[in-house]
Amino acid sequence: MAEKLTDSEGREDLVYIKTEDGSYRGWRVDLLINRLSSKMEEKLLLCSSCKGMLRDACLYEGNLRCGVCIPEGIAWQPVKMNREIVSDKMISCPLKKRGCEWSDTVSTAIHHLEECEFFPVLCPLGCVCLEGEMKGKVMKLEKRRIPEHQRDSCPLRELVCEFCLNKVKACEMNPHLEDCEHFPVPCPNRCVIEGEEGTRQVKRRDVPAHLSNDCPLQKEECPYWVYGCREEIERKEMDLHEREFMHIHYRLSMTDMKQKQDETSELLQDKLDTATERIAFIENENESKSKELLTLKQNQIETNDQLDRATKKIAFLQNENESKSKELLTLKQNQIETSEDNRLLAEKLEKANTKIENLEKQITEKDSELKSIKEVLYSHTSLPTGQLEWKIKGVKQKIQNKESTYSDPFYVGLYKCQGCIIWNCLNKGKVGVYIYIMKGGYDDKLHWPIRYKYTLIILNHINSNNNYEITNQVTKEYLEKYPDCFKRPTQMRNISFGTHSFISNTEILEAKYCKEDSITLLIKIELLPAL
Structure with missing residues (x-):
């Protein structure tokens, strides 16, 4: 927004006398159309203090003064006759030198300046002067020139780019045209359109596509570059190059083919x-x-x-x-x-x-x-201790698919068991290993619930003395907390029991454990006495 006028061209400055203390006193005498004709008239109409035409005339110490020239704190009464005479005096517009031909009574001068077309106002868009005393400040123009300024010369007016149709400020139009993607620029290779004169014009954003697909002067690698032909030829000459060097291209391709074979x-x-x-x-x-x-x-x-x-x-x-x-x-x-x-x-x-x-x-x-x-x-x-050596192939694919993998059933004594791996278990990035108690042919002769100690081992292919293993056993607390895992099976197999976080996916893919995308897992189970 334009700032409020505070300079010497305010309305008060134009019609009143401004004193050294910054206050406005009597009317300016030089604006009168008919000058005061006599000393008597001057004595009756001029303030003895500010020498301007009386403004709210009053008597003070035997002399006529403006009401605003009386010291503060003193009561005064206006002289109505003088006020009426001053109000009826005819004055010209203070902006007469700029071309305003208005004239009327003193009492209407202030109201006229509110509408005067020659009165200086700030640019509504807030553009600033670039030179002169007002450099860096909001530009002032006569009110009548504001529409023309906003339409033709204000640097902050909005223009429509003729190429991309976006609205751009006038002061930013030239930088915009330097970056406008729709602005036509000459082909970097200076190619021409057949039958026309001058360099082909292409939208700035289409230059890469033009060079990649259309420009006949754009140099391209020979299609047989991969076979050893190191020629870069203009697109329009490519067919001729392929015909002239066909025998060379044939030898290069045959040599490459033999090498690959x-x-x-x-x-x-x-x-x-x-x-x-x-x-x-x-x-x-x-x-x-x-x-x-x-x-x-x-x-x-x-x-x-x-x-x-x-x-x-x-x-x-x-x-x-x-x-x-x-x-x-x-x-x-x-x-x-x-x-x-x-x-x-x-x-x-x-x-x-x-x-x-x-x-x-x-x-x-x-x-x-x-x-x-x-x-x-x-x-x-059967044996009292069961051991399963389980080789698992396609480990990377199984981890990626997060699929479950089941072993073949095996016996621990007369108990039938089965191992299971869940890749990326409840703990993110971890491998879970579980053991199922399966339905077997000797279940009626066995003691239930079963108790056992299990050991999980991943073989180290590099150092056999540094395998990765954990050991755990079924305690009384586990029997009470997970009874369905260790009771006599009524279905094909019970609920599984084991560890949720045996080893991370990252560790299991290390070379010491994973060989040829396979790992070897040992599951050792030792039966424990019943509680």
Whole structure:
């Protein structure tokens, strides 16, 4: 906004006399159309203090003065006659020298200046002078010139850019045109339009696209640059270059193709050698696994034979027991039926009781023997400590997809278990490892809930003595807090139990653990006594 006028061209300055103390006193006499004609008139109409025409005339110490020339704190009464005479005097506009032809009574002069077209006002847009005494201040113009100034010369007026149609201040138009993306500029290569004169004009923003796609003088690399042709040719000459150097391009491409073929052959040979070594390793591993499986089958056959013999022995003892029971029943019947010889009956009864005691002892011994056979049988079919060596391939893809990975089932004693890995578990960036108790064929013979101690180990391929491992065990608190994890399974498997943050994804991908995008995880489980 324009600042308030405070200089020597204020309305008061133009019609009143301004004293040294900065106050405005009587009317300016030089503005009168008809000058005061006599000394008497001057004495009646002029203030004895400021020598201007009386303004609110009053008497003070026998002389006429303006009301504003009386010292402060003194009461005074206006002289109405003088005030009316002064108000009716005709004066010209103080801006007559600038061209204003207005004239009227003194009383209307101040109101005229509010509307005078020659009165200086500040630019409504607030533009400043760039030179002269007013340099750096808001520009002043006659009121009548403001519309023309705002339309034609004010540096802060808004203009419409003819190229991008955006509104820009006049003082900023030249810098805008230097950056305007729609301003036409000559092609940097000075290309011309066929059939026209002069350099082709392109919008500033379209220059990169013009050089990349259209300009016939833009130099481009030969399409056979990658094969060794190091020529840069103007776009319009490219077809001619390709035709003239076709035989050279052919030799370069054939040389490059042969080189790539040799590199491909070497790469394929390396892959073939690696695959051959891998196949040999797998065959050796399969052979060792086959021998191990054969041993297990032989042990199973021997265990089955022992089980058959134990079953037959149990059947024999049961038959013998049954026959002894029949004999005892017969003896008791004979005792009841025979009443002739009580002494003989007592002896027979004592013998029968002795035989019964012997038979019961034999049965107890056979039951103990059967129990020992079962324990031997169970000890041959499983081990008290279970260990799973689990090789996991495609580790990077599994971590990226955050998918769960399950192992094959394995036995700990007669308990059936299964391992599970959840990549990027609840703790962000961590790997979770869990153990499931699965439904097995011996669950009715086992003690529940199960207690065990587990150890998780990631093998270090570089230093086998520096594997990454943690150990934990199922305590009484865990049994009470997570009973569904350790009870006898009713579904295919129970709820899992393990660790949420075994190792971070970043650590597991280190070379010492991850080899050929694979890791080896050992899960060791040791059964603990029931609580």
